[in-house]
Amino acid sequence: MREIVFDTETTGLSFAGGDRMVEIGCVELVNRVETGRTFHAYYHPERDMPAEAERVHGLSATFLAKHPVFAAAVADLLDFIGDAPLIAHNAGFDFSFLNGELERCGQPLVCMSRMVDTLQIARSRHPGAKHTLDALCNRYGIDRSHRVLHGALLDAQLLAQVYVELTGGRQIGLGLVSDAPRVVVVETVAPVATKVRPLRVFSPSPAELAAHAAFVKGVKDPLWGPGASG
Numbered sequence: 001m002r003e004i005v006f007d008t009e010t011t012g013l014s015f016a017g018g019d020r021m022v023e024i025g026c027v028e029l030v031n032r033v034e035t036g037r038t039f040h041a042y043y044h045p046e047r048d049m050p051a052e053a054e055r056v057h058g059l060s061a062t063f064l065a066k067h068p069v070f071a072a073a074v075a076d077l078l079d080f081i082g083d084a085p086l087i088a089h090n091a092g093f094d095f096s097f098l099n100g101e102l103e104r105c106g107q108p109l110v111c112m113s114r115m116v117d118t119l120q121i122a123r124s125r126h127p128g129a130k131h132t133l134d135a136l137c138n139r140y141g142i143d144r145s146h147r148v149l150h151g152a153l154l155d156a157q158l159l160a161q162v163y164v165e166l167t168g169g170r171q172i173g174l175g176l177v178s179d180a181p182r183v184v185v186v187e188t189v190a191p192v193a194t195k196v197r198p199l200r201v202f203s204p205s206p207a208e209l210a211a212h213a214a215f216v217k218g219v220k221d222p223l224w225g226p227g228a229s230g
Contacts, residue, residue, distance in 0.1 A: 003029045003116070004080075005087045005163055007155040008094045009057040011045050015100035020045035022064055023057065024098075025153030026080060027160045032167065034160055039080040040153040042067040043101075058149040071105035078107070086110065089133055089159055091117035118159060121166045133158060140165040
């Protein structure tokens with residue numbers, strides 16, 4: 001199964017409020033294993049970059065001015081994601097910007113049924129814990145030491161590892177060899193000859209039979225009823 005893990009960087013928190021997507025990073029998974037194929041692009045937002053947003057991702061308006069607007073480069077993105085499920089952390093936010101940009105340039109929207117939200121998965125798996133990407137990396141021992149600023153491709157790569165952990169994907173990889181023939185070694189032990197003793201038959205003597213008959217005859221109100229044989 002092909003899946004795409006992605007992350008976006010934006011000028012702010014609301015596409016409807018005038019913010020724009022300025023970066024997207026995508027990582028391809030097949031059967032929960034990274035294939036090495038990625039997609040990464042910067043986009044000219046056609047507006048200013050608020051200082052608070054620049055502090056998060058480090059992308060200035062001057063830097064982004066050298067890159068194409070989303071509409072001019074959308075074909076490459078759509079070709080990469082295809083019809084695969086799209087995985088993101090707090091996916092509703094990323095989908096709102098992706099679909100906002102697609103709608104703005106007259107492209108079909110990505111169906112929300114393709115959305116997989118790792119934040120919701122993490123909340124289900126670890127209720128009461130912290131669910132930020134940093135916290136999940138710490139929980140699963142994923143190295144994030146090179147994450148100084150938010151970056152769409154770097155965050156997508158980290159999230160891909162988190163997603164695999166959240167869905168038990170390390171065990172899935174073990175299944176790749178499940179179809180190989182299994183060789184079962186059975187150790188056989190030679191039978192050991194044993195000496196069989198002859199059957200011993202014990203029969204009561206006439207004296208023992210007479211004593212038993214006398215005892216039974218002397219029992220009053222026997223459980224086996226009158227006239228029954230001992």
